[in-house]
Amino acid sequence: MSAERPIEANEAARRVAACVADYAPAHGAPDELLDRDGRLRAHWRQFLESLTSFGADGLEQRFAAAARRIDDMGVSYRVHGEAKERSWPLGRLPxxxxxxxxxxxxxxxxxxxxxxxxxxxxxxxxxxxxxxxxxxxxxxxxxxxxxxxxxxxxxxxxxxxxxxxxxxxxxxxxxxxxxxxxxxxxxxxxxxxxxxxxxxxxxxxxxxxxxxxxxxxxxxxxxxxxxxxxxxxxxxxxxxxxxxxxxxxxxxxxxxxxxxxxxxxxxxxxxxxxxxxxxxxxxxxxxxxxxxxxxxxxxxxxxxxxxxxxxxxxxxxxxxxxxxxxxxxxxxxxxxxxALMGFLPELSKRVLGESLKLSNLATKWCGRESERKQVIEALGDYAISGAFSDRLPGFGERREALGRTLTGEERARLIAAIHQRGVDYVAQEPIKxxxxxxxxxxxxxxxxxxxxxxxxxxxxxxxxxxxxxxxxxxxxxxxxxxxxxxxxxxxxxxLTSRPIEWSTLLPSDDNPPIVRALGSLPSRAADNLFWIGRYLERAEATLRVVRSLEARLGELQHIDLEGRQSIERLARLLIAWGAAPEDTPDMNAMQIAWAAAAGAENYGSALSVVRYARRAASIVRERLSQDVWQLIGRIETRLTRAGARAITEPEALELTERSLHTLAALSGLIDENFNRVAGWSFIDLGRRIERAIGTCRFARQLAGDDATVETLDALLDLLDSQITYRSRYIAGAALAPVLDMAVLDPFNPRSVLFQAMRIDEHLAALPVLRNDGVMEPPRRLSVKLRAELESADARHLDAAVILAFEQRLMLLADKIAERYFTHGADGGAANSQPSRIA
Known part of the structure; x- marks a missing residue:
């Protein structure tokens, strides 16, 4: 055993020596790795011995994992003046x-x-x-x-x-x-x-x-x-x-x-x-x-x-x-x-009765005549900068001027400026x-x-x-x-010489108060959570239509004239939503489907809507788990990469399926892991309202008076209701039963009534402004809408009736926004929120 230790030590020393062999600090600048005599500092030697033991491949794996974690956490920053955030540039060594x-x-x-x-x-x-x-x-x-x-x-x-x-x-x-x-x-x-x-x-x-x-x-x-x-x-x-x-x-x-x-x-x-x-x-x-x-x-x-x-x-x-x-x-x-830095050494003695333990850069303020004179006489010995600004006054965006590097013209100009308004300038020792x-x-x-x-x-x-x-x-x-x-x-x-105890932010109080309140959710946060729910549901609805359209296109040679009618209606639905351009050549259904999924230029495409969701999520990021943020980003990344290249029909269908699976995972994560407080109510309200509106639009497009077996079948596909329908009805798809399942079935999690019931439950649980027993406008609308849906007969549903339900849902969304998302000083509705994609 003792013979092995020198071998291990020698190997560690060899690795460290190879690591620092070409390390050459700048002349005249202190360095953290090497001391003044060029010797490796002891704490760095210990660190490098352990670091290099991972091997080149092991280190790269760890550094790659760190980069992935930064992306997963959404750690970012913005360079001033840029619109897009950059991924956080974390160095590999501490x-x-x-x-x-x-x-x-x-x-x-x-x-x-x-x-x-x-x-x-x-x-x-x-x-x-x-x-x-x-x-x-x-x-x-x-x-x-x-x-x-x-x-x-x-x-x-x-x-x-x-x-x-x-x-x-x-x-x-x-x-x-x-x-x-x-x-x-x-x-x-x-x-x-x-x-x-x-x-x-x-x-x-x-x-x-x-x-x-x-x-x-x-x-x-x-x-x-x-x-x-x-x-x-x-x-x-x-x-x-x-x-x-x-x-x-x-x-x-x-x-x-x-x-x-x-x-x-x-x-x-x-x-x-x-x-x-x-x-x-x-x-x-x-x-x-x-x-x-x-x-x-x-x-x-x-x-x-x-x-x-x-x-x-x-x-x-x-x-x-x-x-x-x-x-x-x-x-x-x-x-x-x-300007204050030059005074701090004396002020410390005057105010605290002791010298500064950490010295400043030597600083002379040109607002004092004696120091101004010294600076001008020995300008080449100083770095000149603004006394009260990050910019050098009179020199545009320039931050400082090194006296020894100034041209004759610049030198004269700077001296004149210091003479004119010395209070605006300080001179500090140039440092490297x-x-x-x-x-x-x-x-x-x-x-x-x-x-x-x-x-x-x-x-x-x-x-x-x-x-x-x-x-x-x-x-x-x-x-x-x-x-x-x-x-x-x-x-x-x-670094310390002792083992460090594990610590957290948990309070030391052994008997803290227990709280189960919904919490006072800021209106802006409620607004963005509501729209996250709407955007995610809208993206899912768009991708469902895309999947149905792609699947039918794959069977095109086996589809009769009625089957082609369902393809045309699905394509028109995507165009009407702004998910695909109206001027698609020859109304190519495959191009429409792919544009609706990954077309960045289409405001209603799944990619665009997911980006809206991510933007809203970034505003309330502190209220979302890393998993939620990560899944939204994963969908955006997948659709962005796919939209940037040519793709085959099988690949398109697979990508659509995978994106829907991720959205389903996201919905499950929100349902199972989101605490049932007001924030969850608003994100779910957004989802329910958007789903109900989407179902109404599906029904109007595919279950009108001229509906066919194929269009009704497409509607059941969009609502994930094929299995349930077949278990209830032996015959094929018929108009009234399909409409009942899509609009009025209280047990179908994708029906309009099911959404109305959940919406009403959320609004009943939310706090009210006045405890006078009178229903607030959103709740009044939700109760009435729920009652009308519960008492409706599917045999009397037509496009006009379904459109009326859809418009009531849109009005309900507006009333929720008026009531909850912005309040004036009197607690009532005030300014309107920034516009959203309708």
Whole structure:
């Protein structure tokens, strides 16, 4: 045994040596893998020994599994200005931070968060620092993030900052430095959590061996602290998002789901009597805490940017009255300005009585004459950037200017601008971002990175997330890293010398209250769930018609004239739905069928409708399981790929069948796994209304006065009722029995009456606005429709009667929308919802 160990150690050393043989950090930039003397750091050696033991094929399998999981989870981001989301670019290796280093980082970030919170209290309160000459007023008031409407406001809960982030990098000496502060609406914590979920499952044994600190305790403490400040037993905590077009919407969804917060947009909230309320299906419900991801300038169109459509009119007044806790307070973004960085070392000594534990980049603010003069005289030694902006004022989209790289004309222009408005500029020491190893082409390569560390205010002080959000650039000369097309993200592993206990977000209380309420579902969420149900049912109906048409086309040579009539009617049905173009050459039924299934240009095709469903699902992603999201995406991907290539008739039928099977699995998943709360009621209401409307249209098209045995047979196929019909009736398909089964049979799960019964049951269970015993308009319609269907006689059904039922169903859908999907401040119906595909 002892003879084998040296052999194993030698083999591990050989693998590691081969892995780092060509690794060459940039000159003058500290590196995470190698120390100053070019030696492999001990914690990286341990990591690489275990990593390389998987072998090249094993590693590729694990990395491929991680990529699939990212797609399955729907982790994505949007590059600013782009309409389409990108799949999340997770690097294959984590950033490793040993315990000894982490202690210093965490202490420095916690200290900095406390300092900045106290500064905000002074800026918006007594302003003693300005009065005593410790800080120029222009360094504060010059920032567009200084919100004057918040002056004199005592923040509910006593904190201006509740969630803070610091961007870190190593300086030339190898020590960690703060590159920037984030307090406006810090992003990245959700992505850090998703990175951990993906990478820990891709490398589970390695994750355990390295004793990586868990993230769950940090989020548990944050949730507990933000719940406590609401001072209600069961507070309603909302995460305010700019909406699905936000660059980081996927992260916001994940955080809301993980923490159990209600994800809301500005239109979901309304101010009334100095308080904020959520518009729900049960009327207005008090919002106690807002964790905002909307910049302060856009939060309240009454007092800030009047053009904002993503804020809440009256939010600032609710804050002033102490009626809502906001994290972070509007105006907290002022501490992000670079103008303050040069003052922080002295302010720390003045306010906290101690030096900064994490130093800044050396910063000179050109708003002070002495520093302005120094900067101009030694311009080549500095990087010049905006004091209050991410852009260099006067230089378009340019972020900064390196003094030593400026042309004579640029230099003169910049000096003139600094002389004219020095308050707008800062000069900082030029830095070369330190590097960390990234896996590329089966080898390690150094890449520049920026590490974002998060801190949350709790009852026990500031808690720092033991990990972070690491952004890695693919450009070796990068001086900053943002999540654009050329960047990756990486998980951050804080290593300890002790085994880590498993932890969750479950409360420590041994006797928590038991709740079985339906929940206060936001109106916007109900709207989108309702339309998810409608879209999925519409896609299924379209594919059922396509399948029936394809099957009949396959038997065309054996079909008589009456059989061809059913083919023509099915084709006309698809054209009438907008699933296929009207100008199909020679009314080619196969082309119509395939266009209806996978034609991206047809608004009513199955592919288009599934895309509508996915879009609606993305807005309420926090309310859907990963399985639901994954299955919707799987159908879309399958139809998209099929529509992009030539396909044979047998392949077309097989693809249609497989898509229907996936939709059936999705329906079963929703039925069996969706908790019977209000959200499920609306998704099922959408399905039932759409199915009833579809059945009416099938019946009008295929069971009219001129119906044939073949058209009636096609109707039974569409309703999955062939077996039941044959078990009831010995004779072939006849008009009245088929219509009874399609429209009036209370035992047929695809009949119109069956849907009407379920619709009425849902509406009876939903909350009402007024407990006066009077039926609300949707319920009144559903009761009447159900009664008429239950008392109808199939022998008296014709196209006009069925059309009347169909129109009543469409009216019922409108009444549901008016009642539940948007509410004004008085709890009644208000503005109409965004238009949907009818």
């Amino acid at each position: 950033l490793l931070i040993p315990e000894s280093e982490w202690r210093d980082i965490a202490a420095g970030v916690a200290q900095r968060a406390e300092l900045l919170d106290r500064l905000l209290h002074d800026f918006y309160g007594e302003a003693r620092l300005v009065a005593e000459g410790a800080l120029p007023a222009a360094a504060i008031a010059g920032s567009p993030d200084f919100i004057r409407a918040m002056c004199g406001v005592a923040p509910p809960g006593g904190r201006w900052l509740r969630f803070y982030a610091a961007d870190l990098g190593r300086g030339p000496d190898g020590e960690w430095r703060v590159l920037g502060d984030r307090a406006q609406a810090p992003s990245g914590a959700g992505y850090a959590l998703e990175n951990r979920l993906v990478l820990s499952r891709a490398l589970p044994s390695l994750y355990r061996e390295m004793n990586v600190e868990r993230l769950a305790p940090f989020f548990r403490d944050f949730r507990a602290s933000i719940s406590h400040v609401a001072q209600r037993i069961d507070p309603r905590i909302c995460l305010l998002t700019p909406g699905p077009w936000s660059d980081t919407y996927s992260e916001q969804v994940h955080l809301a789901r993980y923490l159990g917060f209600t994800l809301v947009e500005g239109e979901d909230l309304v101010a009334r009597h100095g308080k904020l309320h959520v518009r729900t299906i049960a009327g207005l419900k008090r919002a106690d805490v807002i964790w905002r991801r909307v910049d302060a300038d856009w939060c309240d169109p009454l007092e800030q940017n009047a053009a904002s459509q993503i804020g809440v009119a009256g939010m600032f007044e609710a804050i002033r009255r102490g009626a809502v806790v906001v994290a972070n307070m509007p105006g907290a973004g002022v501490i992000e300005s670079r 971002l330190s590097t960390t190893p990234a896996w590329s082409d089966s080898r390690l390569t150094p890449r520049p990175f920026v590490l974002r560390i998060f801190a949350a205010a709790t009852a026990d002080g500031w808690k720092v997330m033991p990990g972070g959000f690491c952004r890695i650039s693919t450009r070796l000369d990068a001086r900053a890293v943002s999540m654009d097309a050329s960047a990756q993200s990486s998980d951050v592993w804080v």
